Amino acid sequence: MTAVLLDGKVALVTGASRGIGHAIALELARHGAHVIALARSAELLADLANKIGTACSPLVCDLISQDDVENVSKLVQQRWGRLDVLIGNAAVMGPRIPLSELRESDWSTVLDTNVSSNWRLIHNFDHLLRASEAGRAIFVTSGAGSRAQMAPARGAYAISKAALDALARTYASETASSNVRVMLCNPGPLRTGLRASAAPDEDPMTLRTPSDFASKIMALCLPSWRETGRMYDFPQDRLLDFTGPA
Numbered sequence: 001m002t003a004v005l006l007d008g009k010v011a012l013v014t015g016a017s018r019g020i021g022h023a024i025a026l027e028l029a030r031h032g033a034h035v036i037a038l039a040r041s042a043e044l045l046a047d048l049a050n051k052i053g054t055a056c057s058p059l060v061c062d063l064i065s066q067d068d069v070e071n072v073s074k075l076v077q078q079r080w081g082r083l084d085v086l087i088g089n090a091a092v093m094g095p096r097i098p099l100s101e102l103r104e105s106d107w108s109t110v111l112d113t114n115v116s117s118n119w120r121l122i123h124n125f126d127h128l129l130r131a132s133e134a135g136r137a138i139f140v141t142s143g144a145g146s147r148a149q150m151a152p153a154r155g156a157y158a159i160s161k162a163a164l165d166a167l168a169r170t171y172a173s174e175t176a177s178s179n180v181r182v183m184l185c186n187p188g189p190l191r192t193g194l195r196a197s198a199a200p201d202e203d204p205m206t207l208r209t210p211s212d213f214a215s216k217i218m219a220l221c222l223p224s225w226r227e228t229g230r231m232y233d234f235p236q237d238r239l240l241d242f243t244g245p246a
Contacts, residue, residue, distance in 0.1 A: 005222055007032035010080045012072075014063060014121070015090030017044035019192040020140060023210035024087055027218055029055045033085065036076060038063070063090055063117035064109075073124035083128035085221045088118040088139040088168075091160075099155040107156050114160035115167060122171055134223035135180040139168045141231065143186050165231075169242060172229030181228040183220050187213045188235035 011028045015021035017039035025035045029052045038061040039045050045058035059075070061068045076083055094110035095102060118139055129135030144154060145161030165184055172182035191207040213234050219225060220232060231240045 005031050006085075009033045009084040010036065010076070010082050011085035011087065011221070012036040012038065012076065012083060012121075012125070013087040013089060014038045014061075014117070016048060016058075017041045020187060020190065020210045020213060021087070021089040022048055023214035024089065024217070025056065026051065027211070027214040028085065028087075028221065029053075031218055031221075033221075034080070036072075036080075038072065039090070063120065064112050066120060069117070069120040069124050073128075076125070076128065082132060083125055084132045084135060086121060086125055086129060086135075086137045088121055088137070088164075090117060091140065091142075092157075093154075094156045096153045098153055102156060110156040111160050111163070114157070115163045118164060118167055122167075126175075129180050130175070130178050133179060134225075135175075135178070136221050136225065137168070137171065137180060137182045138217065138220055139164055139182075139184050141165055141168075141184045141186050143188065143233075143235075165242070169229050176228060181220075181225055183225075183227065183229075184231040185213075185217050185220070186231055186233045186235070188233070 006028065009032065011033040013021050013025045013028065013035060016025045016037035025037050025048055029035050035052060035056045037045055037048055037056055037058045040060060040062055042060050045060065049056045049058045059072055061072050063069060090113060092110055092113045095106050129137060141164050142161040144151065144158040145165055150158055168182055168184050175182060189207050190213055191209050216234060217232060227239065233240050
């Protein structure tokens with residue numbers, strides 16, 4: 001790939017201050033896109049912007065706030081007048097305790113961050129994606145939400161990712177006749193802080209990095225990408241279809 005593949009494109013990445021989002025933002029910029037990087041930490045966003053340079057616009061945004069997301073949408077419309085790539089990456093794990101012991105505030109935080117925030121992105125940026133010649137919406141999910149047997153003590157996170165899968169697939173159906181293509185991506189175990197909180201006894205040096213994952217999903221961001229409503233599974237390096245009960 002060369003930088004011209006996304007030259008002139010505008011991409012928005014949530015959770016861009018660290019981990020997967022940070023790596024995706026860097027990769028998008030390498031391929032020529034102007035990156036609008038969203039996160040809650042101004043300091044970490046400044047570090048990302050220093051690495052990318054003028055091709056990065058860091059914006060502090062709390063995705064749980066409808067006002068924040070709406071204000072970012074208005075700014076994108078006014079400053080760039082377009083959005084070609086949307087990466088819904090921001091997520092939290094939540095406490096690792098049984099559902100019966102989970103506080104309502106923790107439940108709400110996980111579901112709001114991992115699911116509702118992505119609906120807010122769709123709600124506020126759909127018109128810009130549809131106006132693009134090749135709008136691409138990519139949501140980072142997890143295999144935790146589609147296991148045949150769910151893991152204990154990770155209920156809120158797994159449930160949120162299962163709901164995210166349904167959200168993205170619904171959006172894919174609703175945009176099927178447009179130029180928008182919607183994909184889910186499962187990164188699997190990567191060397192991130194989120195993974196460390198989920199598997200504290202795991203040796204992180206045995207895992208692949210966010211940069212490894214970011215380089216693989218760039219193809220999904222390109223105008224040439226045609227698939228929609230499917231999942232790219234990084235551990236298997238292949239596309240997967242969702243299937244219903246027999």
